[in-house]
Amino acid sequence: MSHLPQQTDGYAQLAADVLARAKQCGATEADIVVADGETFSVQVRVGVVDRLSKAREKRLGLRVFVGKRSATTSTSDFSTDSLHRLVDETCTLAKAVVPDEVSGLPEASQMATDWPDLDLYDSTRLGTDQQIDLAKRAESAALSADPRMTNSEGGDFDSSSGRVVLANSHGFVGEYRSSSFSISVSPIATDAATGGMQRDAWYEVQRKFSRMASPESIGQEAARRTLRRLGARKVSTKRVPVIFDQDAAGSLLGNLCSAISGYSLYKRASFLLDQLGNRIASEHLTIYDDGRMEGGLGSRPFDGEGLATRKNTIVERGVLKSYLLDAYSGRKLGMSSTGNASRSVGESPSVGPTNFYLVPGTKTLQEMIGSVKEGLYVTELIGFGINMVTGDYSRGACGFWIENGELAYPVEEITIAGNLKQMFNDIEAVGNDLVFRSRIASPSLKLGELMVAGN
Amino acid sequence: MADSGQLAKFGMTDLEVFHALDRLNVRDVDYADLYFESRVSESVSMEEGIVKRAAKSISQGVGVRATAGEKTGFAYSDELTKKDLEVAADTARYIANSPKGDRSLPVPTQRRPTRDLYPVERAKAEVATADRVALLNAIDAEARRYDPRIKNVLASFNTEYKVVAVATSDGTLIGDVQPLSRLQVTCIAEENGNRQVGSFGGGGRVGFEFYQEENRYLGYAREAAREAILNLSAVDAPAGVMPVVLGGGWPGILLHEAIGHGLESDFNRKKTSAFSSLIGKRVASDVCTIVDDGTLPFRRGSLNMDDEGTPTGRTVLIEKGILRGYITDKLNARLMGIPLTGNGRRESYQSIVLPRMTNTFMLAGESDPDDIVKSVKRGLYAVSFGGGQVDITSGKFVFSASEAYLIEDGKITKPVKGATLIGNGPEILTKVSMVGHDLELDNGIGTCGKDGQSVPVGVGLPTIKIDEITVGGTQRS
Numbered sequence: 050m051s052h053l054p055q056q057t058d059g060y061a062q063l064a065a066d067v068l069a070r071a072k073q074c075g076a077t078e079a080d081i082v083v084a085d086g087e088t089f090s091v092q093v094r095v096g097v098v099d100r101l102s103k104a105r106e107k108r109l110g111l112r113v114f115v116g117k118r119s120a121t122t123s124t125s126d127f128s129t130d131s132l133h134r135l136v137d138e139t140c141t142l143a144k145a146v147v148p149d150e151v152s153g154l155p156e157a158s159q160m161a162t163d164w165p166d167l168d169l170y171d172s173t174r175l176g177t178d179q180q181i182d183l184a185k186r187a188e189s190a191a192l193s194a195d196p197r198m199t200n201s202e203g204g205d206f207d208s209s210s211g212r213v214v215l216a217n218s219h220g221f222v223g224e225y226r227s228s229s230f231s232i233s234v235s236p237i238a239t240d241a242a243t244g245g246m247q248r249d250a251w252y253e254v255q256r257k258f259s260r261m262a263s264p265e266s267i268g269q270e271a272a273r274r275t276l277r278r279l280g281a282r283k284v285s286t287k288r289v290p291v292i293f294d295q296d297a298a299g300s301l302l303g304n305l306c307s308a309i310s311g312y313s314l315y316k317r318a319s320f321l322l323d324q325l326g327n328r329i330a331s332e333h334l335t336i337y338d339d340g341r342m343e344g345g346l347g348s349r350p351f352d353g354e355g356l357a358t359r360k361n362t363i364v365e366r367g368v369l370k371s372y373l374l375d376a377y378s379g380r381k382l383g384m385s386s387t388g389n390a391s392r393s394v395g396e397s398p399s400v401g402p403t404n405f406y407l408v409p410g411t412k413t414l415q416e417m418i419g420s421v422k423e424g425l426y427v428t429e430l431i432g433f434g435i436n437m438v439t440g441d442y443s444r445g446a447c448g449f450w451i452e453n454g455e456l457a458y459p460v461e462e463i464t465i466a467g468n469l470k471q472m473f474n475d476i477e478a479v480g481n482d483l484v485f486r487s488r489i490a491s492p493s494l495k496l497g498e499l500m501v502a503g504n
Numbered sequence: 505m506a507d508s509g510q511l512a513k514f515g516m517t518d519l520e521v522f523h524a525l526d527r528l529n530v531r532d533v534d535y536a537d538l539y540f541e542s543r544v545s546e547s548v549s550m551e552e553g554i555v556k557r558a559a560k561s562i563s564q565g566v567g568v569r570a571t572a573g574e575k576t577g578f579a580y581s582d583e584l585t586k587k588d589l590e591v592a593a594d595t596a597r598y599i600a601n602s603p604k605g606d607r608s609l610p611v612p613t614q615r616r617p618t619r620d621l622y623p624v625e626r627a628k629a630e631v632a633t634a635d636r637v638a639l640l641n642a643i644d645a646e647a648r649r650y651d652p653r654i655k656n657v658l659a660s661f662n663t664e665y666k667v668v669a670v671a672t673s674d675g676t677l678i679g680d681v682q683p684l685s686r687l688q689v690t691c692i693a694e695e696n697g698n699r700q701v702g703s704f705g706g707g708g709r710v711g712f713e714f715y716q717e718e719n720r721y722l723g724y725a726r727e728a729a730r731e732a733i734l735n736l737s738a739v740d741a742p743a744g745v746m747p748v749v750l751g752g753g754w755p756g757i758l759l760h761e762a763i764g765h766g767l768e769s770d771f772n773r774k775k776t777s778a779f780s781s782l783i784g785k786r787v788a789s790d791v792c793t794i795v796d797d798g799t800l801p802f803r804r805g806s807l808n809m810d811d812e813g814t815p816t817g818r819t820v821l822i823e824k825g826i827l828r829g830y831i832t833d834k835l836n837a838r839l840m841g842i843p844l845t846g847n848g849r850r851e852s853y854q855s856i857v858l859p860r861m862t863n864t865f866m867l868a869g870e871s872d873p874d875d876i877v878k879s880v881k882r883g884l885y886a887v888s889f890g891g892g893q894v895d896i897t898s899g900k901f902v903f904s905a906s907e908a909y910l911i912e913d914g915k916i917t918k919p920v921k922g923a924t925l926i927g928n929g930p931e932i933l934t935k936v937s938m939v940g941h942d943l944e945l946d947n948g949i950g951t952c953g954k955d956g957q958s959v960p961v962g963v964g965l966p967t968i969k970i971d972e973i974t975v976g977g978t979q980r981s
Contacts, residue, residue, distance in 0.1 A: 102578035120558040125582040142558045145633035149556040248897035286744040395561040432902035433891035434924035438701040443924040443976040445902035464976025502743035502976045
């Protein structure tokens with residue numbers, strides 16, 4: 050890294066001091082992560098600013114190993130005295146736990162040595178009034194879209210930027226900056242006849258401000274999604290084919306992502322144990338996790354332990370090719386880290402996806418809906434009815450009933466239930482509509498059959 | 505102004521805080537406050553029979569807020585200096601966009617909560633890590649002893665020690681010390697390739713001794729093991745509408761999701777809740793009386809004062825089926841012209857205050873719990889739940905059973921796999937036909953999420969019968 054900003058040089062020095070102190074206290078290995086940043090957030094409701102908030106924050110996380118024992122601490126107080134106290138306490142804590150034979154930093158040879166600029170940072174600074182205006186425009190577009198748009202939970206504009214510095218006792222020091230901008234609108238529509246209300250939402254997140262869709266288009270999409278829910282009803286209980294829209298499919302993909310996390314696997318708390326190399330899903334499924342996608346919401350040049358990120362093939366035509374691992378969970382399973390260590394400042398590393406996505410197929414959403422005589426198109430899932438150990442799945446849903454290949458009417462207060470192991474095998478078609486709106490992204494999916502419970 | 509103990513903990517003087525408040529004293533600002541918080545969180549966790557992780561986190565900061573009409577301006581800082589307070593105050597008052605006010609602020613009066621609902625002796629770091637480690641080791645042994653089919657035990661013990669002080673433009677300076685802890689056990693049972701999970705936990709605003717009383721911690725281990733073993737023989741859950749009997753305690757999450765969130769005053773002021781304008785109307789059967797009570801000693805959802813310095817209270821939400829009231833913070837109580845209930849809460853100094861629940865429960869009724877089960881020909885008996893969620897606007901809510909049984913001809917028979925229950929908030933309690941005399945509060949594990957903020961809460965319920973609700977299993981019943 051050749052052009053570290055002034056302040057970061059300070060953090061690199063601070064990290065070096067803390068690591069040196071840890072060594073004096075008896076730490077055999079240690080790593081430190083420092084994150085700082087600023088956030089701005091405004092919510093406008095029915096045209097008026099409802100809340101506005103602004104802050105700068107910083108945090109430091111320390112992990113030490115005393116032999117095979119380890120502990121993790123964090124603080125927002127960077128004064129020298131306080132940091133020295135923190136180091137001492139961390140070493141004392143580590144000495145109190147039980148040795149864990151596979152604990153420790155990754156090998157020194159595994160540390161990232163160089164990394165590309167992943168285009169994660171935008172130096173654009175927006176004025177307060179400008180950010181308020183963007184939120185207002187998005188909400189106003191939703192509320193003026195139709196006379197049935199009656200109310201709103203708000204239009205939001207959020208921006209943040211920050212940096213992460215990671216250093217360890219192998220001599221690794223890495224730093225990167227990132228930023229994000231988002232607009233979201235949650236409008237409410239009222240059915241004049243019944244007085245029934247429905248809410249939906251639409252949002253966009255980008256690392257670069259220039260890539261944001263217009264606030265008007267986001268508001269209009271929010272209104273369209275809300276209006277189409279008016280008049281929703283229950284349906285009778287039956288087994289039918291189910292089509293998941295992009296967000297609902299993304300949540301399903303998130304369940305698969307959790308099941309192949311090294312931590313779930315070595316604790317034997319996953320429904321996908323011992324499946325590496327086996328067929329776990331329909332052959333229509335190919336999944337990648339790509340930490341180096343330019344401008345990606347989940348991109349990072351190195352992972353939470355300093356390993357270079359990369360593009361991993363997770364599932365290839367239905368066959369499980371790779372787990373998601375960090376150094377610790379990898380050792381537990383007798384494998385190498387996949388560069389998926391995720392580090393929140395106050396905790397020891399865990400495993401997380403970078404940009405985890407399902408490769409799009411060729412079917413349009415219309416074609417998938419057109420192929421269903423009677424079934425469900427799911428646009429929102431609620432609740433936590435997923436058992437990751439067994440794969441048993443039961444969640445609240447709303448969306449649209451499909452009759453003779455067309456969306457017939459909106460439905461709500463129903464559940465869909467099955468088992469994830471079976472559900473991934475039952476994916477009959479993958480849509481062509483992949484959009485990266487979050488770190489886990491999927492095109493629309495069509496599943497063979499699920500139990501829909503209603504009346 | 506004499507210096508107070510409250511602010512000294514944060515290295516601030518009363519004068520500095522008064523000056524910051526005065527900076528927020530512009531014409532259109534109705535109310536302003538400064539919330540100082542220092543928090544020490546510690547955790548130890550065990551898996552595979554070894555306590556391999558220990559963590560500690562320290563945070564300190566101030567949140568500065570001003571409200572003007574419906575607007576809230578907010579800023580926070582993890583630096584506690586005069587300069588940082590000024591910058592935060594300038595951000596917070598931005599929303600008012602008006603000149604200096606002509607009123608003079610009252611000089612804050614030192615106050616202390618008039619009671620201590622959680623006088624905890626050994627809450628802080630005084631519990632040696634070695635004691636915590638020993639506790640978790642004993643849990644592991646107890647769960648494995650319960651049944652050899654228990655193959656892994658995951659346990660964690662978390663404590664938090666929070667010191668807060670609130671200075672308000674209405675002249676109050678008040679502080680509180682808020683301990684919180686939780687012990688959680690998860691067991692994985694394995695038999696012939698069938699793997700199942702069971703969990704149990706508890707806690708509250710209690711010290712370490714709470715877990716040792718009557719070997720409560722070993723009870724948690726046995727309960728988690730029992731649930732995992734039970735689930736080895738669970739059959740597929742039924743699908744469709746049927747009568748459901750909920751056991752006492754944690755199944756009170758029904759109330760939290762179905763009506764609690766819908767009665768938070770912010771949604772009702774904005775008229776975005778399915779309960780908007782239902783005050784005085786029937787929303788439950790006449791056997792249902794539901795309260796939110798933040799004053800129960802040692803409970804996870806209890807507080808001596810809320811995060812605006814208002815003493816918590818007991819609010820009747822539903823009285824014999826009639827909707828009586830909303831839960832409020834200062835902003836919403838003022839804008840709606842309704843009583844302040846002491847429910848203004850925030851996750852930390854980094855988040856804004858919202859009206860939130862404390863401990864929400866239904867009062868005991870008159871039915872015998874056995875009679876309630878006997879009255880069901882075919883249905884579900886659910887005694888333990890995972891999480892729940894609600895869509896405030898449509899009123900649709902879900903909550904997911906983790907331990908449930910079929911009821912056949914008035915008898916509890918086979919255990920069934922977990923299933924999500926789904927209903928409509930304003931309707932579901934009108935279908936409650938029997939309420940048991942066995943009110944139970946949960947064990948102290950609830951965390952409620954709203955607007956990205958998590959706060960500890962409690963729930964409670966006697967055994968109740970819901971005549972019909974949709975059960976989201978996989979089997980046609």
